[in-house]
Amino acid sequence: MKSWSFRLDDIDDVQSSLPLMEKFTADAGERLKIAIDQDCLEYVVGKADSDNRGNTAGAISGNIDLGAAGGTNGSLALSVTSSNATDFIVDFNTVLDEANIPSENRWVVLPAWFCALLKKSDLKQADITGDSTGVLRSGVIGLVDRTKVIQSNNLYHATEGTAELFYCLAGTKEAMTFALQLTKTSTLEIPDSFGTYMRGLSVYGREVVQPTALVEAVAIRG
8 A cells, every 4th residue: 555645735826837736746646656666576576486586596407697685795696797788688588488488578677777788788789689770879678588678766676785786577477466456536625724635545466476477686787
């Protein structure tokens, strides 16, 4: 459950040349989306199948390094650079392949710095991606090894010594479920002044229903 609220005095509303109620409500709605996104991305950490995370991932091979916490200054995490960034996406897909997960509708959620390294990799060449223009010109990464790349600032991250560890996620839509049960907004008169309280509520649920369709990688910027 997440909620938001704000107060708008009548004097401020009249003196402003902007539609404050609409702007505040829109901003609150965006912040609510971010809060729910952060909650869901943190919730799934540690819920991928044991063969789909850690330094010995892969249901068949058992030798695919997806990084892990618990080292010194991120020593067990994936050290990502522009020269190996695409390799890790291939590794994510290999883990899914070994778990017999279909190739359709695969996705990977990466932090902004990881996506920037992808743009500096060989993907910047149009002849590599097969697109009419390279990713540096279009700004769109698109598909990498059958996988839609999604950039997000809401991934769970934690500090280990001096290193910042980011928990990157990959999988298919079958991995998780999300249900928004209630969305409601209401207004109240301010009892001790002249103005309005505006508030909103969202009740939702999330669950990992197919752990083998979810991949977790712990990465640091190399």
